[in-house]
């Protein structure tokens with residue numbers, strides 16, 4: 001379903017515009033008698049204090065060894081994300097509007113970053129565990145790199161396993177001596193500050209020496225300001241001259257990037273960086289998918305269920321099918337980046353950004369349709385207003401053709417042109433949006449409900465993508 005996309009894009013614009021007028025960084029850094037300069041988290045705490053993300057207590061102390069409550073966590077993360085906050089009506093019985101964290105708690109809940117217990121309570125004074133903190137950070141910020149790092153006390157089947165692995169991989173968290181992480185331990189204010197500061201600023205990560213560039217770029221502004229945080233109001237450290245070649249270490253949701261040369265590292269606005277146009281991936285004539293970076297985008301998610309029909313939600317169908325697609329592509333040697341692999345809400349702009357950050361070579365958005373119950377069939381969309389229009393249509397056509405096999409038994413609604421946000425603003429890679437079928441149509445819905453059908457559809461989409469890369473190879 002696609003009708004709400006423009007609205008979502010507009011809401012996102014308002015959010016971004018609001019962030020641009022956030023209050024300037026306070027100049028007078030507070031100091032706390034219980035956080036001397038020798039404290040293990042001194043720099044990180046000060047970094048967050050100067051950014052108004054954490055504050056001291058009324059008695060002038062910071063209390064670094066105190067535990068963090070869920071309400072405090074919601075407030076601090078909400079500030080770090082520039083969310084609305086304030087005093088608001090919430091969905092929780094234990095969070096009245098007059099409660100200091102009511103706005104941020106509802107923000108966290110709306111964004112599916114930190115939800116209540118499902119019994120109507122948020123648990124404002126309950127302490128936050130280290131694994132909950134890892135989950136919060138990976139829901140609030142994008143981390144997709146994983147590694148072989150494991151902790152003896154983090155079960156591979158636990159909900160937090162991937163989150164802790166992702167954060168350990170990039171040095172946002174580290175375990176205790178002896179290979180333990182302490183997932184059920186309550187998190188202290190000092191450790192909370194460490195994790196948030198390391199998330200926001202890679203300079204604070206555990207092994208900054210291990211910081212690996214994800215790309216190279218060239219500065220295309222006459223003088224590009226380098227700041228100590230990803231925000232136009234943050235302190236200016238220095239500037240890069242036009243033409244400077246920089247390593248890019250991370251790209252953030254708000255358009256900023258953490259970059260550096262051998263002598264200077266800091267945050268710059270990503271609009272003034274030029275990336276090499278095509279990633280250099282060695283091609284293998286016998287396997288056109290080998291090494292290709294393919295972004296798979298399961299439509300909707302989290303608070304946005306998409307279209308509904310026959311007891312199904314579009315967001316679930318798109319995710320299940322996308323995971324099968326990921327598996328087939330991976331098996332064929334491609335490198336797959338998912339815009340989401342859980343039931344989480346992402347803005348359309350964020351999906352495009354994730355794709356760009358991954359330097360994807362093809363972007364595949366998966367959706368299911370709805371009309372009034374009478375329409376049925378598969379259709380695949382491309383955009384012709386962006387620089388990739390010819391290849392976009394090729395990709396859409398190859399996929400649509402592969403989806404029309406008798407086994408899938410779908411009506412051919414054709415390859416169509418449209419201005420959907422995720423394919424319109426996907427200038428850096430070929431992109432397509434597939435509407436598998438109509439979730440509110442009895443015949444289509446019975447297929448969408450079938451795992452065998454979804455698996456087969458994913459397999460056929462993977463063949464269509466392969467056809468496209470074959471065509472590129474022979475072009």
Ligand SMILES: [Zn+2]
Pocket residue numbers: 001002299300306307314367368
């Ligand atoms: Zn949709």
